[in-house]
Amino acid sequence: MSNSRMTVREIAKLAGVSVATVSRVSNGTGQVSDEMRCRVLEAIEKHGYRPGHLGRALAAGRHGALGLVFPGLSGPYFTELIQGFESEAVPSRASVHILCTHLRSDSDDQVLEMGRRVDGVAVIGGTISDDALLRLAEMVPVVVVAGEGPGDIASVRAENPGSMAALTRHLLADHDLRDLVFVGNPEGSPDVSERWAGFRQAHHDLGIAPPNEPVAIGLQQADGVLAAERLLGGDNPRPGGVVCANDEAALGVLVGALGRGLRVPQDLVITGFDDVPAAAIVTPALTTVRQPVRELAAEAARLILRAVDQPGSTPEGSLVLPTELALRSSCGCPANPLTGGTRK
Amino acid sequence: MSNSRMTVREIAKLAGVSVATVSRVSNGTGQVSDEMRCRVLEAIEKHGYRPGHLGRALAAGRHGALGLVFPGLSGPYFTELIQGFESEAVPSRASVHILCTHLRSDSDDQVLEMGRRVDGVAVIGGTISDDALLRLAEMVPVVVVAGEGPGDIASVRAENPGSMAALTRHLLADHDLRDLVFVGNPEGSPDVSERWAGFRQAHHDLGIAPPNEPVAIGLQQADGVLAAERLLGGDNPRPGGVVCANDEAALGVLVGALGRGLRVPQDLVITGFDDVPAAAIVTPALTTVRQPVRELAAEAARLILRAVDQPGSTPEGSLVLPTELALRSSCGCPANPLTGGTRK
DNA sequence: ATGGTCGCTGAAACCGGTTTCTGTTAACCG
DNA sequence: CGGTTAACAGAAACCGGTTTCAGCGACCAT
Numbered sequence: 001m002s003n004s005r006m007t008v009r010e011i012a013k014l015a016g017v018s019v020a021t022v023s024r025v026s027n028g029t030g031q032v033s034d035e036m037r038c039r040v041l042e043a044i045e046k047h048g049y050r051p052g053h054l055g056r057a058l059a060a061g062r063h064g065a066l067g068l069v070f071p072g073l074s075g076p077y078f079t080e081l082i083q084g085f086e087s088e089a090v091p092s093r094a095s096v097h098i099l100c101t102h103l104r105s106d107s108d109d110q111v112l113e114m115g116r117r118v119d120g121v122a123v124i125g126g127t128i129s130d131d132a133l134l135r136l137a138e139m140v141p142v143v144v145v146a147g148e149g150p151g152d153i154a155s156v157r158a159e160n161p162g163s164m165a166a167l168t169r170h171l172l173a174d175h176d177l178r179d180l181v182f183v184g185n186p187e188g189s190p191d192v193s194e195r196w197a198g199f200r201q202a203h204h205d206l207g208i209a210p211p212n213e214p215v216a217i218g219l220q221q222a223d224g225v226l227a228a229e230r231l232l233g234g235d236n237p238r239p240g241g242v243v244c245a246n247d248e249a250a251l252g253v254l255v256g257a258l259g260r261g262l263r264v265p266q267d268l269v270i271t272g273f274d275d276v277p278a279a280a281i282v283t284p285a286l287t288t289v290r291q292p293v294r295e296l297a298a299e300a301a302r303l304i305l306r307a308v309d310q311p312g313s314t315p316e317g318s319l320v321l322p323t324e325l326a327l328r329s330s331c332g333c334p335a336n337p338l339t340g341g342t343r344k
Numbered sequence: 345m346s347n348s349r350m351t352v353r354e355i356a357k358l359a360g361v362s363v364a365t366v367s368r369v370s371n372g373t374g375q376v377s378d379e380m381r382c383r384v385l386e387a388i389e390k391h392g393y394r395p396g397h398l399g400r401a402l403a404a405g406r407h408g409a410l411g412l413v414f415p416g417l418s419g420p421y422f423t424e425l426i427q428g429f430e431s432e433a434v435p436s437r438a439s440v441h442i443l444c445t446h447l448r449s450d451s452d453d454q455v456l457e458m459g460r461r462v463d464g465v466a467v468i469g470g471t472i473s474d475d476a477l478l479r480l481a482e483m484v485p486v487v488v489v490a491g492e493g494p495g496d497i498a499s500v501r502a503e504n505p506g507s508m509a510a511l512t513r514h515l516l517a518d519h520d521l522r523d524l525v526f527v528g529n530p531e532g533s534p535d536v537s538e539r540w541a542g543f544r545q546a547h548h549d550l551g552i553a554p555p556n557e558p559v560a561i562g563l564q565q566a567d568g569v570l571a572a573e574r575l576l577g578g579d580n581p582r583p584g585g586v587v588c589a590n591d592e593a594a595l596g597v598l599v600g601a602l603g604r605g606l607r608v609p610q611d612l613v614i615t616g617f618d619d620v621p622a623a624a625i626v627t628p629a630l631t632t633v634r635q636p637v638r639e640l641a642a643e644a645a646r647l648i649l650r651a652v653d654q655p656g657s658t659p660e661g662s663l664v665l666p667t668e669l670a671l672r673s674s675c676g677c678p679a680n681p682l683t684g685g686t687r688k
Numbered sequence: 689a690t691g692g693t694c695g696c697t698g699a700a701a702c703c704g705g706t707t708t709c710t711g712t713t714a715a716c717c718g
Numbered sequence: 719c720g721g722t723t724a725a726c727a728g729a730a731a732c733c734g735g736t737t738t739c740a741g742c743g744a745c746c747a748t
Contacts, residue, residue: 019705060733097439353734398733399736694745700738715722
């Protein structure tokens with residue numbers, strides 16, 4: 001009931017002690033006699049006093065908060081990312097500020113504004129300009145997630161080109177497929193760009209001509225459905241396989257293909273990337289590449305927190321977490337009762 | 345290059361003016377002569393000074409931040425929610441703090457901690473205890489989104505039971521279906537609870553016995569796939585229709601059904617709720633209920649911001665936004681070249 | 689010439705905490 | 719009993735801004 005807008009000084013007056021003593025009691029620091037502690041605790045209890053965050057942060061010289069900047073797309077990938085980051089920040093008593101840059105032209109300014117409200121920032125690759133990134137890194141520790149920053153800004157990402165090349169080689173060599181198409185827009189994000197490169201590399205390695213153009217669409221399930229329409233509608237020659245930049249788009253293509261009466265993988269092979277929860281259990285199970293999304297974000301948070309704890313230091317290095325092939329039925333591999341055969 | 349950790353007093357000394365003048369210049373308030381303004385701007389420019397957020401917030405008595413508490417599930421629904429909220433907060437120069445309570449038992453404490461760092465909070469229905477909600481509402485304006493709070497805490501939600509009843513009546517009466525099953529856990533969230541109630545109400549209205557138990561699973565696509573397995577696997581009698589608590593689960597059921605060789609809607613009718621982007625374009629297009637998710641969150645943000653602007657006031661009332669049936673092919677309605685026939 | 693108003697500036701108070709530093713008191717020791 | 723030290727309390731400074739208030743010179747009207 002009591003307005004919880006009490007201040008240290010009010011409590012001090014009510015308890016008949018100095019503000020220093022109130023502060024010591026509420027933080028458990030320093031030496032306080034039992035009698036004083038009692039008096040203060042009583043007043044605190046009675047009026048429901050909790051120290052305000054702003055004063056504390058100002059005195060401590062840190063905000064107790066971390067920032068996360070992402071483009072603002074839907075789907076499991078970003079929710080996983082947010083949660084991985086958040087779950088690592090919370091135990092360190094840091095709150096998480098988010099900023100969706102999606103479709104806003106003034107996002108560079110907003111990122112810099114965020115830089116004055118937090119102790120460190122994780123930026124998803126490809127969401128803001130390199131210039132803004134460098135300016136941001138001048139004020140707080142910065143880590144780029146799923147991408148690479150300019151200069152010596154630290155980054156954390158998954159191994160993309162290698163595993164995508166391995167997956168593509170698997171389709172070309174082990175399943176003897178040809179006329180693969182790539183669904184995804186390499187311009188859209190560093191991740192997709194690396195995956196497109198891996199896709200082409202595998203063709204090159206095997207002396208097979210890769211397609212010149214990807215089917216440049218977004219990363220959402222709806223985009224995959226559109227891709228299926230473009231690829232399977234009309235009377236275009238049907239591709240031998242559809243290699244998607246991520247699982248969500250792949251699930252869209254899958255729904256589109258099944259809805260058209262095609263059998264997967266007999267009539268059409270489809271693969272994804274990410275290994276979202278749904279991938280393992282759809283019918284047919286989706287062949288994909290497992291990527292430690294949550295761990296990626298958590299690692300970014302750890303890097304930032306470490307830099308925050310050692311003032312003056314900057315996160316360093318570029319960490320690449322391993323990925324893993326998950327070969328399931330949608331590429332023609334035999335169904336596996338477990339999560340699907342895997343291969344590095 | 346210059347360390348952007350300049351303070352007002354440093355700039356004041358460098359420019360040979362008082363801190364008051366620096367503050368006036370950097371905020372554009374009060375009267376400052378051209379000469380002074382010039383001197384100050386020069387020093388500001390030269391050292392890349394920007395006023396820090398903490399001092400400003402402390403002086404202003406507000407944090408310039410809003411909180412958003414959600415359970416931490418994946419999928420388009422929550423991303424939409426986050427973005428709707430964020431896009432309304434940013435123009436008011438308020439940053440957004442997030443807190444995922446998912447699977448953490450100490451979330452009540454963390455919500456209260458958040459209450460000391462922001463000017464107002466939006467809480468997704470069913471994520472924290474009523475007790476914590478009431479305590480939170482004592483310190484900052486609070487709005488419950490997609491649910492109903494205890495006491496007179498304001499809430500914003502979509503019309504659930506009415507439209508779910510209308511959808512169910514449509515299946516029972518217009519398509520003459522029987523043996524419908526409901527997929528979703530009414531205990532899991534207020535939304536699902538209301539939808540389950542609407543589902544049963546429609547049966548009651550038409551004098552048809554509703555099923556006693558829902559298929560109590562989660563709200564993710566993977567859960568829908570599991571539900572399909574449970575409903576369509578083995579040799580259980582096949583249900584006449586599957587009414588899902590949301591679109592993501594419905595898409596899971598759809599994938600599961602198609603993967604088993606069933607035709608939708610001929611062999612099985614499936615409906616969803618939410619009208620996520622993918623719903624309109626899968627094949628067959630998903631019959632569902634359109635819900636203004638983004639708008640819901642935006643309205644919550646507006647309510648909070650209004651209360652923040654009028655100190656001492658509390659958000660009031662319980663706003664219910666209208667929903668709209670989207671009848672498409674998955675229930676047996678004729679395919680519509682547009683987004684699907686709609687009916688209030 | 690005098691009193692009043694306007695325009696501008698800076699010293700100081702304030703926001704709500706933490707922390708240092710000084711001082712008092714009591715206990716302990718030789 | 720005198721001297722050293724440990725335990726504890728409080729005044730004041732500090733964190734980085736904004737804002738009030740008083741003062742000062744210039745200008746205007748009486």
